Amino acid sequence: MTQNMDRDSLALARTTWRTLEPYHGAVYFSPEAADLYAELGVDARTGYFASRSAALGAVPADLVIATFYNFSPELVRRAIPAAWEAATPQRFAAARLTGIDATLRRILGADVSSPALARAAELARTAAEVTMRHPQGRPLFAAHAALPWPSEPHLVLWHAQTLLxxxxxxxxVAALLAAGLSGIEALVTHAAGGDIDGEVLRTSRGWTPEQWGQAVQSLRERGWLDDVSHLALSEEGARRRAEIEDTTDGLAALPYVTLGPAACAELSSLVRPFSLSVAKELLPWAVDRLSEEST
Structure with missing residues (x-):
């Protein structure tokens, strides 16, 4: 599929996804969701692993490690399977949905019942339903695709973006594997690209400084990084990282190409104010990008 995608199709996939992503990503920083995980007897980080993997069922840690990919295995094993002793996957999935419902209602207010949001939900669901016919090779997606659709438009939009x-x-993950990058090496190349601070990526994914240093050294030896004191992609590393992103866009493009450029533009225009409101409250690093894309 990727080989047949033109640059416009790849850009369409990336920009539409980026505009809608904060609307989904709010769940990972939702204080309402964290409170509900606490009521189930776990902390916010364990709640993250349990609620996102809950669609898979009461799976062992190794399956979460495989599907989440760039998190330290030790970090995952501290959360799974202990989470399933605190509560069932069904209760974690319900807490996740209830939490994001409360968060979106609090941040968006009356907009949750607006015609604009209802139309955005309709478009996003149309795109997401395209993906549901193609679960092969996508285990975490397939598990979420088997969950029932919510009924209220603001949750339909959130679930649709979850699937996308x-x-x-x-x-x-498939593109990273094909490129020969481990989970921690993928994080290092991401940091070396300059978008996100490496220390934030390292600590949030549970890697030690020693593990991070070993990954940096390995990538330098393989030509991905410049042989300098600071973290920076080499010319070859930048080229290969761009290939990974293009492959990712190509593998993700089908729902957006099926929806079409006009409908994708409409969807992005409708959702951008909602994503911006959520980002201002919970994801400040996404505000500038969303503001720039709206001009």
Missing amino acids: REFRGDGH
Whole structure:
């Protein structure tokens, strides 16, 4: 599929996903969701692993490690399977949905019942339903695709973007594997690209400084990084990282290409204000990008 995608199709996949992503990503920083995980007897980080993997069922840690990919295995094993002793996957999935419902209602207010949001939900669901016919090779996506659709438009939009996000994410893991990057090496190349601070990526994914240093050294030896004191992609590394992103876009493009450029533009225009409101509250690093894309 990727080989037949033109640059416009790849850009369409990336920009539409990026505009909608904060609307989904709010769940990972939702205080309402964290409170509900606490009521189930776990902390916010364990709640993250349990609620996102809950669609898979009461799976062992190794399956979460495989599908989440760039997290330290030790970090995952501290959360799974202990989470399933605190509560069932069904209760974690319900807490996740209830939490994001409360968060979106609090941040968006009356907009949750607006015609604009209802139309955005309709378009996003149309795109997401395209992906549901193509679960092969995408285990985390397929598990979420088997969940029932919510009934209220603001949750339909959130669930649709969840499916589009996990569809893209499973493809991204495949692209990283094909490029020969481990989970921690993928994080290092991401940091070396300059978008996100490496220390934030390292600590949030549970890697030690020693593990990070070993990954940096390995990538330098393989020509991905410049042989300098600071973290930076080499010319070859930048080229290969761009190839990974293009492959990811190509593997994720089908729902957006099926929806078409006009409908994708409409969807992005409708969702951008909602994503921006969520980002201002919970994801400040996404605000500038969303503002720039709206001009």
